[in-house]
Amino acid sequence: MSTNTLARRIRELKTREDTRYHKARPKSAALRRRASAVMPNGVPMAWMRGSYHHEPPWVAGAAGAHFTDVDGFDYADFNIADMSMFCGYAPAPVVRATHEAMLRGNQFMLPVEDAIEVAAELGRRFGLPQWQFTSSASQANIEAIRIARVATGREKVLVFEGKYHGHLDQTLVALDPQGRVVPEERGVSALSAAQSVVVPFNDPEVLRAALQRGDVALVMAEAALTNSHVLILPDPGFHDALRSLTREAGVLLCIDETHTQVVGAGGLTRAWGLEPDLVTAGKSIAAGIPFGAWGMTAAIGELMTQRKGPDGERDELIATGGTLFGNPLGLAAARAAMEEVLTPEAYAHTQALGGQLTAGMRESVRRAGLPWFIHGLGPRAGYVFAPQPARNATEALAVHDDTLARLIRVWFANRGIWEAIVGAGPTVPVPGSPADVALYLEGFDGLLQALVT
Numbered sequence: 154m155s156t157n158t159l160a161r162r163i164r165e166l167k168t169r170e171d172t173r174y175h176k177a178r179p180k181s182a183a184l185r186r187r188a189s190a191v192m193p194n195g196v197p198m199a200w201m202r203g204s205y206h207h208e209p210p211w212v213a214g215a216a217g218a219h220f221t222d223v224d225g226f227d228y229a230d231f232n233i234a235d236m237s238m239f240c241g242y243a244p245a246p247v248v249r250a251t252h253e254a255m256l257r258g259n260q261f262m263l264p265v266e267d268a269i270e271v272a273a274e275l276g277r278r279f280g281l282p283q284w285q286f287t288s289s290a291s292q293a294n295i296e297a298i299r300i301a302r303v304a305t306g307r308e309k310v311l312v313f314e315g316k317y318h319g320h321l322d323q324t325l326v327a328l329d330p331q332g333r334v335v336p337e338e339r340g341v342s343a344l345s346a347a348q349s350v351v352v353p354f355n356d357p358e359v360l361r362a363a364l365q366r367g368d369v370a371l372v373m374a375e376a377a378l379t380n381s382h383v384l385i386l387p388d389p390g391f392h393d394a395l396r397s398l399t400r401e402a403g404v405l406l407c408i409d410e411t412h413t414q415v416v417g418a419g420g421l422t423r424a425w426g427l428e429p430d431l432v433t434a435g436k437s438i439a440a441g442i443p444f445g446a447w448g449m450t451a452a453i454g455e456l457m458t459q460r461k462g463p464d465g466e467r468d469e470l471i472a473t474g475g476t477l478f479g480n481p482l483g484l485a486a487a488r489a490a491m492e493e494v495l496t497p498e499a500y501a502h503t504q505a506l507g508g509q510l511t512a513g514m515r516e517s518v519r520r521a522g523l524p525w526f527i528h529g530l531g532p533r534a535g536y537v538f539a540p541q542p543a544r545n546a547t548e549a550l551a552v553h554d555d556t557l558a559r560l561i562r563v564w565f566a567n568r569g570i571w572e573a574i575v576g577a578g579p580t581v582p583v584p585g586s587p588a589d590v591a592l593y594l595e596g597f598d599g600l601l602q603a604l605v606t
């Protein structure tokens with residue numbers, strides 16, 4: 154099939170599927186119209202509208218790996234709120250633990266014993282001995298940047314092109330066509346962008362040159378980039394180079410496990426034997442209750458230890474912390490999630506189903522004769538509209554087809570399967586079942602056949 158014929162078919166199918174989607178969801182559309190009087194775009198948070206070409210479904214309820222919308226549709230959720238609900242909806246141990254935490258008091262700005270258990274368990278998982286807590290992964294990343302400045306006496310943070318590390322100015326940056334670091338979106342400070350360095354993933358030589366300038370405090374990286382339309386895996390040896398170059402340059406290394414922790418206890422840090430100075434996480438670590446965690450080496454923990462300032466009287470404060478950070482509700486959720494939901498059996502189950510998903514999608518691609526690559530990583534699978542995986546964000550962007558990726562989303566939504574993020578591909582959550590995987594594979598195969606016949 155010629156590229157033009159395929160492109161026309163994609164557009165036709167997308168128009169048909171968008172129409173079908175809208176026709177069947179009048180209640181969601183009515184709620185958003187009503188909501189527009191009190192919220193910009195008719196949603197409480199901009200992404201809930203901006204992520205879709207169609208009306209967002211308004212949620213009526215959820216349990217396990219499924220949610221339902223107000224128009225009566227049931228969805229097997231394969232994006233699980235951008236990984237944050239990897240534990241599933243309403244996992245019983247977390248419901249119980251958070252209920253009890255609310256009854257005991259959910260917020261004191263004082264420590265509770267759960268903090269020790271959560272820190273110790275995170276230490277066992279990620280291999281770092283000391284931990285602090287926030288209310289989100291973004292905030293954990295801000296703390297990591299702040300402590301890296303204190304540790305190194307330098308200002309800048311280096312990130313990889315195609316990354317996403319959350320809602321913070323220093324990492325909401327991109328390279329413009331002239332190779333300058335600029336704000337990625339409106340509202341981000343150009344002054345902050347000037348404190349950031351952006352280099353391509355999988356290129357040790359460019360990284361070396363950037364670090365040699367001597368102004369970088371911290372490299373913040375996902376072990377595999379999960380926010381770049383497709384999954385970008387490290388080349389063999391890239392993480393060794395990243396670690397030795399950061400050590401040589403006296404730069405701290407933070408691995409952001411917010412998404413990749415779903416591959417198993419300790420995320421990719423443990424799976425690949427990485428040795429970061431800092432690890433950050435959020436989202437599913439507390440089963441989707443707003444919570445973030447950042448782990449550090451003993452040396453960084455020592456730096457955090459309060460000491461007297463030059464006047465010998467007042468403590469010299471490091472700019473970390475927030476009123477709701479480390480609160481008992483989040484800690485109770487994290488403890489229950491790690492002790493009772495994110496168990497070795499749960500990871501084995503999601504990995505096995507993830508493997509089935511990857512294999513089934515590969516078979517559909519082969520049957521359809523499309524030149525696509527299907528990747529798999531633990532519970533996660535994904536599609537690349539090219540025969541080989543992307544090694545960096547430029548390659549990922551070059552093969553991205555936005556209309557096709559959005560067609561896949563709406564096609565699935567019309568068949569009871571939810572993929573929230575364009576191009577992210579499916580992830581099997583802990584309560585995911587073989588029947589969910591079969592439904593996804595049936596939907597995927599049906600779309601591919603519709604594209605080529």
Ligand SMILES: Cc1ncc(COP(=O)(O)O)c(C=O)c1O
Pocket residue numbers: 235289290291292317318319320375380409410411412435436
């Ligand atoms: C890798 C990574 N880090 C951090 C974040 C920020 O998470 P949050 O928005 O919960 O603060 C995200 C969100 O998508 C992420 O993908």
